[in-house]
Amino acid sequence: ACSSKFVLSQMHPMWQEPLAVPGGDRQSPIDIAVRKSVFDSKLKPLITDYDPKTCQQIWNNGYSFLVEYDDTTDKSTLKGGPLEDKFRLCQFHFHWGECNSWGSEHTVDRKLFPAELHLVHWNADKYSLFEEAVVEDNGLAVLGVFLKIGKRHEGLQKLVDALPTIRHKGSVVEFTKFDPACLLPPNIDNYWTYHGSLTTPPLTESVTWIVMKQHIEVSHDQLAVFRSLLFTAAEEEVQKSMVNNFRETQPLRGRTVRSSFT
Ligand SMILES: COc1ccc2c(ccc[n+]2C(=O)c2ccc(S(N)(=O)=O)cc2)c1
Ligand SMILES: [Zn+2]
Numbered sequence: 001a002c003s004s005k006f007v008l009s010q011m012h013p014m015w016q017e018p019l020a021v022p023g024g025d026r027q028s029p030i031d032i033a034v035r036k037s038v039f040d041s042k043l044k045p046l047i048t049d050y051d052p053k054t055c056q057q058i059w060n061n062g063y064s065f066l067v068e069y070d071d072t073t074d075k076s077t078l079k080g081g082p083l084e085d086k087f088r089l090c091q092f093h094f095h096w097g098e099c100n101s102w103g104s105e106h107t108v109d110r111k112l113f114p115a116e117l118h119l120v121h122w123n124a125d126k127y128s129l130f131e132e133a134v135v136e137d138n139g140l141a142v143l144g145v146f147l148k149i150g151k152r153h154e155g156l157q158k159l160v161d162a163l164p165t166i167r168h169k170g171s172v173v174e175f176t177k178f179d180p181a182c183l184l185p186p187n188i189d190n191y192w193t194y195h196g197s198l199t200t201p202p203l204t205e206s207v208t209w210i211v212m213k214q215h216i217e218v219s220h221d222q223l224a225v226f227r228s229l230l231f232t233a234a235e236e237e238v239q240k241s242m243v244n245n246f247r248e249t250q251p252l253r254g255r256t257v258r259s260s261f262t
Contacts, residue, residue, distance in 0.1 A: 028250060030196065032109070036257070039258070047080040050180050058162050066093045078143065096147075098227065098243035103244070114223060142209055145212045149218065152221075156182075191210050192259050
């Protein structure tokens with residue numbers, strides 16, 4: 001039973017009605033219908049080059065928790081795959097459910113995963129700041145990785161151990177020397193890619209999505225710690241558990257999802 005103070009799985013206002021963007025015809029997330037995706041042999045392998053020294057802090061922004069990187073130089077970058085330019089890593093975060101039956105944003109043939117990792121990058125060849133890139137068609141590239149419940153993820157544990165120190169919205173702690181490459185699946189050459197949007201406000205249609213076919217495994221207990229976070233700030237009367245912070249899948253509107261594998 002949940003204690004009186006904590007209203008569990010209170011749907012966060014932002015997610016009660018998935019906001020529709022007027023005229024938005026490239027919204028995210030989507031369902032990836034595998035048999036309708038089109039193999040594109042011109043898609044190159046993805047090249048990630050992350051420097052753990054650029055890791056700066058971890059904080060609760062009231063939607064998710066973010067691990068933020070210094071993106072003032074080209075130290076942590078993503079290129080290749082569907083991308084023409086070099087993109088800089090600015091942050092990664094997750095989306096998850098109140099239970100292990102759902103929580104991911106993208107689905108694969110309508111299959112839901114318990115959580116989804118997003119590594120957010122912006123086009124440093126064309127723009128000089130994230131804020132500039134976030135409103136441009138080719139401004140952002142987000143790498144999505146599905147999480148499944150299984151064996152404990154050793155690399156994730158450092159992050160899980162920091163979560164109790166950022167329980168409330170607005171809390172920030174220093175977090176350094178974390179290599180986000182440890183959160184990628186062994187094979188990053190098998191992925192789907194399509195043009196979409198941010199999945200939280202401002203929902204701007206500036207994202208080249210690259211969703212990994214291969215998932216990573218985390219333990220039940222590790223994911224349970226995600227759910228101990230709160231949407232609410234310390235001073236708020238009613239505390240709300242940070243769960244179900246995912247957006248519903250959006251209409252494809254004629255888009256094609258390409259695959260890098262057959
Ligand atoms: C211009 O005002 C902004 C711009 C971006 C904001 C934001 C608030 C939260 C997240 N963001 C994000 O940057 C953001 C939001 C969603 C995602 S997602 N889930 O990867 O699509 C990535 C990044 C406000
Ligand atoms: Zn996200």
